[in-house]
Amino acid sequence: MLFLQLLVDGLQLGALYALMAVGFAIIFGSTRVFHYAHGTTYVIVGYVFFYLAERLALPWWLAAAIASAAAVVFGVALDRFVYRPIQRDEGSFFTVFVASFGIGVVAENLIIIFFGASFVSISTPLTRVSDIGGGIVVSYLGMFSVLVAVLLFTFLNWFLAKTDVGVALRALSENPELVRGFGLNPRKLSQYAFAIGSLLVAPAALVATCVTGLTPSAGHRVVLISIAASIIGGIGSLRGAGFGGLILGLAESLAVWKLSTGWSEAVSFIILLAFILARPSGLFGTRARV
Amino acid sequence: MVGYILNLLILVSISGILAGSLNFIIGYAGIYSMAHAAFFGVSAYTAALIAMNLSTSLLVAIPAAMAICAALSLVISLPSLRVRGEYFVVASLGLQQIAFTVFSEWKDVTGGLGGITGVPVATLFGYKLRSLGSMLTVSLVCLALVTLVIYVLVRTSFGRNLKAIRDNEVAASAFGKNATAIKTIAVAISSALCGIAGVLYAFHVSFVNPESFTVDASVLIMAMIIIGGTGTVFGPILGALIIHLLPAGLTYLTFLPARELASLQQIIYGAAMVLLMIYRPSGLIGRSNVKDTWTR
Numbered sequence: 001m002l003f004l005q006l007l008v009d010g011l012q013l014g015a016l017y018a019l020m021a022v023g024f025a026i027i028f029g030s031t032r033v034f035h036y037a038h039g040t041t042y043v044i045v046g047y048v049f050f051y052l053a054e055r056l057a058l059p060w061w062l063a064a065a066i067a068s069a070a071a072v073v074f075g076v077a078l079d080r081f082v083y084r085p086i087q088r089d090e091g092s093f094f095t096v097f098v099a100s101f102g103i104g105v106v107a108e109n110l111i112i113i114f115f116g117a118s119f120v121s122i123s124t125p126l127t128r129v130s131d132i133g134g135g136i137v138v139s140y141l142g143m144f145s146v147l148v149a150v151l152l153f154t155f156l157n158w159f160l161a162k163t164d165v166g167v168a169l170r171a172l173s174e175n176p177e178l179v180r181g182f183g184l185n186p187r188k189l190s191q192y193a194f195a196i197g198s199l200l201v202a203p204a205a206l207v208a209t210c211v212t213g214l215t216p217s218a219g220h221r222v223v224l225i226s227i228a229a230s231i232i233g234g235i236g237s238l239r240g241a242g243f244g245g246l247i248l249g250l251a252e253s254l255a256v257w258k259l260s261t262g263w264s265e266a267v268s269f270i271i272l273l274a275f276i277l278a279r280p281s282g283l284f285g286t287r288a289r290v
Numbered sequence: 291m292v293g294y295i296l297n298l299l300i301l302v303s304i305s306g307i308l309a310g311s312l313n314f315i316i317g318y319a320g321i322y323s324m325a326h327a328a329f330f331g332v333s334a335y336t337a338a339l340i341a342m343n344l345s346t347s348l349l350v351a352i353p354a355a356m357a358i359c360a361a362l363s364l365v366i367s368l369p370s371l372r373v374r375g376e377y378f379v380v381a382s383l384g385l386q387q388i389a390f391t392v393f394s395e396w397k398d399v400t401g402g403l404g405g406i407t408g409v410p411v412a413t414l415f416g417y418k419l420r421s422l423g424s425m426l427t428v429s430l431v432c433l434a435l436v437t438l439v440i441y442v443l444v445r446t447s448f449g450r451n452l453k454a455i456r457d458n459e460v461a462a463s464a465f466g467k468n469a470t471a472i473k474t475i476a477v478a479i480s481s482a483l484c485g486i487a488g489v490l491y492a493f494h495v496s497f498v499n500p501e502s503f504t505v506d507a508s509v510l511i512m513a514m515i516i517i518g519g520t521g522t523v524f525g526p527i528l529g530a531l532i533i534h535l536l537p538a539g540l541t542y543l544t545f546l547p548a549r550e551l552a553s554l555q556q557i558i559y560g561a562a563m564v565l566l567m568i569y570r571p572s573g574l575i576g577r578s579n580v581k582d583t584w585t586r
Binding site for chain 2: 023034068082085086095096097098099101102103105106109110112113127220224227228231235260262263265266269270271272276277280284
């Protein structure tokens with residue numbers, strides 16, 4: 001019984017992780033920017049939502065829309081004003097990573113100054129749980145997060161397969177030179193990647209803020225999970241990143257079955273190390289270049 | 291006041307060892323590790339446990355901690371150095387998280403979040419290092435030795451191999467260099483040297499707890515190198531000095547709200563990292579020719 005409950009919890013957690021990871025995977029896969037500040041985007045969405053919905057008491061949908069818009073603005077601005085100037089002199093992967101990390105540190109501490117370092121949470125009627133039979137409980141928000149994940153994945157698949165921008169983004173991840181050869185502008189495409197990738201982390205941030213609350217330092221964990229999921233799924237594969245997130249969510253939740261809760265975080269990273277050891281190309285990746 | 295300055299200088303020397311050992315792989319080998327605080331922590335816990343149960347001699351604790359750190363480094367370098375650079379960063383981030391979990395959850399050994407308190411005073415050749423002055427002397431000697439080891443290493447054929455791999459791994463392999471083996475050894479050396487810092491730290495503050503060994507600490511060590519200058523001998527020491535003097539300096543600016551000082555300090559070094567990456571990726575005393583270290 002405990003096992004089933006943990007499985008259900010793990011599915012919900014996995015859906016959230018999948019959403020975080022897919023956003024990171026789009027950005028990293030198509031632009032090769034090691035976007036550590038992806039976690040910062042998550043935290044910004046959470047705090048903007050908290051401020052508008054809880055402090056200013058705006059209707060939740062308006063607060064959520066503004067928070068999501070903030071995510072897009074933040075992501076695109078970072079690409080344009082931080083990553084692009086560095087890449088101008090063919091900045092290495094790590095130079096970009098350090099800058100991204102610096103942004104995360106600055107944002108985290110600005111949030112601490114404005115909101116305090118402690119935990120904030122939002123009370124909503126949706127966090128109430130209901131029994132779905134056999135003593136297994138699910139919250140409405142939990143179901144909602146799974147539903148949102150499925151919908152967004154369907155939409156994303158359509159977007160990447162059918163629209164011009166989607167096809168161009170996939171091309172960019174495979175061969176940036178060829179994209180340039182076809183007269184498309186990789187810079188512009190990278191803006192799209194950042195906009196979409198940042199937008200995708202918003203639903204995860206909104207739901208997770210309501211379910212588990214938020215701290216200014218939550219971003220580290222979010223981006224670590226996203227990176228781990230992207231590698232487990234295979235860099236460059238969005239489907240892989242989604243599955244990776246799901247696996248990590250399930251693993252973390254099921255770990256509680258046998259281990260004390262403090263250890264569950266380490267489980268994700270042990271899985272990650274195992275994948276790097278045994279199958280660095282991940283589940284769906286094809287190109288683990290040396 | 292003298293005590294305060296001595297204490298600060300000891301911490302600067304310990305950080306100098308941390309930054310110097312990390313710079314050995316970042317600056318000269320192009321291997322970016324985010325797990326340096328994990329090695330720092332493992333060696334500090336090792337020293338604390340040895341001091342409580344076995345011997346307080348630095349000559350026991352330092353070699354033991356170095357050996358354990360070098361062995362632990364294989365956990366990340368063996369799987370991830372075979373594949374490209376990003377994987378090492380990710381694997382080291384993973385190790386850092388696992389290490390923190392172990393420090394805070396393996397309560398029988400590490401004492402959990404409370405840590406290990408009451409680490410006895412260190413001894414060296416039977417002499418107790420009770421005063422700050424003697425501890426500072428030992429720390430400075432260690433810093434000098436570590437710096438010297440790195441200075442010599444990068445000038446040997448091993449060091450030239452490292453730089454060759456950093457600049458062009460394919461070309462180095464084509465010349466018959468076993469890049470994976472060379473990089474693995476470099477990471478082991480770096481981790482072992484880092485172990486010295488952990489031992490000194492455990493004996494100096496006489497307690498260890500997980501909070502000192504978080505991913506933020508790894509970033510702080512990295513910030514020292516980046517601010518000082520990667521791939522330079524004295525850059526990391528300068529960086530360590532700046533990072534430690536910054537909070538001390540900020541307390542003199544009385545118009546700043548005292549409650550926010552810690553955050554302000556973090557904002558300053560975060561912003562410094564971003565601006566340096568945009569305008570001067572080689573650090574304060576690095577060569578202004580960026581292409582040398584950072585772009586390959």
